[in-house]
Amino acid sequence: MTVEAPVFEETPPEVEPARGAVDWARKNLFNNWYNSLLTLALAVFVIWALLALVRALFSADYEIIQANLRLFMIGGFPADQLWRPWAATYCFTVLFGVVGGSLSAGARDRATEAGLPHVRTTFRQIVIRFWPIVGLIVVILSFTTTVTPTLLTIGALVAALGAYYLGRVLPRAIRRWTWLIAVVLIVAAYVALAGFGGVGWQGWGGLQLNLFLAFAGILIAFPFGLLLALGRRSPLPVIRTISVTYIEIVRGVPLITVLLAGAFAIGFLIPRDLRPSLVTRMLIAIIAFEAAYIAEVVRGGLQAVPRGQVEAAQAVGLTPWRTMRLIVLPQALRATIPAMVGQFISLFKDTTLVAVLGITELLDATFIVNSQSAYLGKGLFVVTLSFAALVFWVGSYTMSRESRRLERKLGVGER
């Protein structure tokens, strides 16, 4: 609503002494008659909108969210097997803890070796850094009707802290294998959900399914995208043509089309006995789509590596494979991190498109609950859709902030 104070680079600061808010407002908001008018009009509008929002927030009937919270989070997961999603949640909190701790320990060691002081991230800093997620968890817990989820969340927090310190004290030799711990934990989370009489991803729903489709989609698509990007730069014409054709065809088609093709075309092409479940088909479609986009992101990174780097590598006698692995890819992939996170954010939001095919992910769940007899005709779409919007905003905003942090840390923009 307000215009940011212009940066005066040439004027010395003492000519424009900061004399408090009134002075700043007069200079920036009321410096002539039409700006004053605009400021007043906008102020009235902002206050009116804020009041309306606050009134709506406090008068809304949140019972529909309270009653359907489980449906929003995990869809129709069997009620007597709730320990499974919780176990998976614990796997992931421990995973984040261990990885965070070992990264922090790595930074500490590097700082010590370089003789620099190492500043530890405090708990308070983490809470401030992840305030949207912390806020979302508080909001979600405030919708729960029993105390169990709150206790379990506190337990998960404790587990994450424990894992963080474990990650920090791990000896270096073991720390090199942190990625293996992460893989084991991810597999453990899947087994907790699906193994031994659990529910495979065909039966998942709610936010759980959105997260699964987004993470599995991007992780599995990455190697394919990398191969496509290398294929597109290959000197071999056949490989290059295939890669270019694939990338350009898929990128020229909206995701929803690929999803519909996955649902219907595969449905007719593959005999029913061999046909994978609808969710699996959606996952395949997402991977096929994302691979093409990741290929272009990676290609951008590859092109950012100066030609001199490759020539230097050849000059010292590295084979083409080692040149790629040791010189080109490390630089190229680092340059792609911000774009990859952007791709991931957009995929996270795009996973709601599977609702078109009748899969009850979060957005669809917030829509269909309005057909329940208790909330019929009450016009609660606003409430439930706001909830979905909040969840997606928190996820996307946090990822975008973290990506910017990472970008600054790696100095991607400066090379």
Next chain:
Amino acid sequence: MKAIRLLAVLAALSLVLAACTQAADTTTTAGDGTEAPATTAPDGEETTTSAAGGEGSTTTAAGAPAGDGRLAEVQARGSLLCGVNNTVPGFGFVDETGEHVGFDIDFCRAIAAGVLGDAEAVEYVDLTAEQRFTALQAGEVDVLVRNTTFTSSRDGGLGATFLTTTFYDGQGMMVGADGGFTTIEDMTDTTICVLSGTTTELNLTARMADIPYTPLTFDENPQIQAAFIEGQCDGWTSDKSQLAGVRSAWPEDQGGPEALVILEETFSKEPLGPAVLDGDSQWAQVVDWIVLATMQAEEFGIDSTNVDTFTDTEDTNIRNFLGLPVETEEGTAPFDPGLGLAPDFAAQVITQVGNYAEIYDRNVGADSPLGLERLLNELWTNGGLHYPPPYR
């Protein structure tokens, strides 16, 4: 260096995940085979790989013919794939625990009870309006019970076979009680609100051919409701069951349900019922007779609470219907009409799901928030259209 490690992790992860996909699929398949069919875990699509008409069919019917039809396939799979809607109040929606409930859903359960002897052995496939016939054609659902109107073009052009209508609906008009309209003819020069892009809109145009009016179209029912409260609409047209649902939930501060009147006239026919894929008449008649059994049970006065008391009945018709042993020339045996179902299938349906009246009242009728009257959905003996053919 770090990026390489990252890459390695990602590659390893993707491999593991890919491996998981296959492992998961095979394990769930194996798990399904050994478990009771009572689990509704929707992962049974893979289980159809086992030979159709195999051991699975022995669980239900001794008289079930081996074959490669849909009936044998469903029995081998041990669960019914039922294409449903999840957004229609009273007919098919998802409750707070994520379970499907509703009038249509109960017919899915009835079919499962009749074919498999277990009303819970249903895997619900949520379908959108656009998707439903494609899913049926691709064989992804065994039966479509999704408030679908039986029309000639759907029967002929979309490869669907429509079975006994479970709900006779029709388009009606709802007006304010104080508006002074008693018939559609009264509504000259009025504004009528309608959902855009539906057959409802076309029916309205046809009905109002000689009456000048202004249509006001909306995309969603809640929008019409808001417009109606603001006084933008004189009338609101939709299927009568939907109007009744809206009326029953009309906000108290707007006068409650009494503030609205649904005019008597019905100006379109909307017979809603289950549909199966063309070309499998055995499966079609199985589904048909299960639906008819719910109506026949009502006619006999049998419901889920009193079905046990009929074991000693002398009435041969009822004994036949419930699959109780009857005296024949060859000895004492239950009556088997040769549908491919267990002789006691109707008893299973009534015990586990209920008769038509129970299904109706529970979901859309007197005991539900919709509170719809039976009207045409009554037995022929009560002036309705339900006339189940004799079971003999």
